[in-house]
Amino acid sequence: MRYLLDTNTCIAAMRNDALVLKRMAALSPGDCAISTITSYELATGIEKCANPAKEAAKVNLLFATIGEVAFDATAARESGRIRASLESQGCMIGPYDVLLAGQSLGWGSFSSLETRRNSAECQIFDWRIGNCHRFHDFGGHWPHAMAVLFSGSRIAEGQVIGATEGRGEHPVSRRVGVGDFLATIDRRLRIDAERASVRDRAGRPVPLLQQEGAPIRELMAEVL
Numbered sequence: 001m002r003y004l005l006d007t008n009t010c011i012a013a014m015r016n017d018a019l020v021l022k023r024m025a026a027l028s029p030g031d032c033a034i035s036t037i038t039s040y041e042l043a044t045g046i047e048k049c050a051n052p053a054k055e056a057a058k059v060n061l062l063f064a065t066i067g068e069v070a071f072d073a074t075a076a077r078e079s080g081r082i083r084a085s086l087e088s089q090g091c092m093i094g095p096y097d098v099l100l101a102g103q104s105l106g107w108g109s110f111s112s113l114e115t116r117r118n119s120a121e122c123q124i125f126d127w128r129i130g131n132c133h134r135f136h137d138f139g140g141h142w143p144h145a146m147a148v149l150f151s152g153s154r155i156a157e158g159q160v161i162g163a164t165e166g167r168g169e170h171p172v173s174r175r176v177g178v179g180d181f182l183a184t185i186d187r188r189l190r191i192d193a194e195r196a197s198v199r200d201r202a203g204r205p206v207p208l209l210q211q212e213g214a215p216i217r218e219l220m221a222e223v224l
Contacts (some may be wrong), residue, residue, distance in 0.1 A: 003032045004069065004104045007041040007096070010034060014058045033069040033107075034062070037099050071103055078102035144170045148181055153188045155219045179213020187215040 005013075012020040024032065046055045079102025086093065093101075145164045151157060162174035186193035186209065193209035200206050 002107070003027065004100060004107060005032055005034050005038065005066065006100055007038045010038060010042060010059075010062060011045075014062060029065055029067075032066045034066050035069055035100055035103050036071050037096055037103065039063075039068055041096065069103070069107060071099065072106070074106035075099070075103035078106045150184070150219055155188065159218055161216060161218050176216055177211070177213060179209065179211035180216050181213070182209055182211065183213040184215045184219055187220070 009020055013024060042059050046052050046059060049055045079099050082102050082105075083098050086098070145168060162176060163172055164170060165172050183193055186196075191208070196208040197205040198208060
């Protein structure tokens with residue numbers, strides 16, 4: 001069994017997280033590898049931290065123990081397949097998680113999101129918390145339902161909007177999404193989100209609201 005360590009696991013190891021170090025100690029160095037995707041994230045962290053030299057020394061020590069695996073053409077194809085599958089179901093995970101999942105499948109490993117394919121099933125294991133999630137055809141990690149708490153700005157409080165089935169995994173009534181959440185905030189702040197934009201570091205305009213959505217009507221009635 002081989003493990004492709006993600007950025008959070010690497011950081012936890014460098015911070016001497018007891019659970020992560022225990023799991024790593026049970027493996028030989030050849031059982032683990034670090035993706036060049038993760039190397040990029042770690043390098044970015046070095047450049048942004050208060051003490052780059054100190055952090056670089058920690059990262060170099062980690063790489064002296066665990067080797068790198070390049071993100072190659074096979075990983076790119078697997079990642080594209082995973083992303084297309086997730087997007088078609090409206091349940092994307094983080095962009096780097098998609099790349100690591102694709103690389104781990106192309107590499108024939110588990111990653112320490114620990115991603116694997118078993119027929120149409122994939123398993124996610126987080127070394128940091130020892131927690132295991134299971135989903136099908138890369139369509140889970142349970143992004144289908146979450147809770148958001150609104151308060152203040154004179155909204156109509158004391159409401160529960162929407163419901164899931166008994167396991168709390170899928171909405172069954174009054175489904176709202178991230179776009180609706182953002183549109184609600186913009187409306188309360190009197191921001192024209194459909195037209196408003198911000199500038200990125202290159203000076204290019206980026207739409208403020210990049211996901212379709214509408215203000216959640218139950219929250220729009222002002223409390224006097």
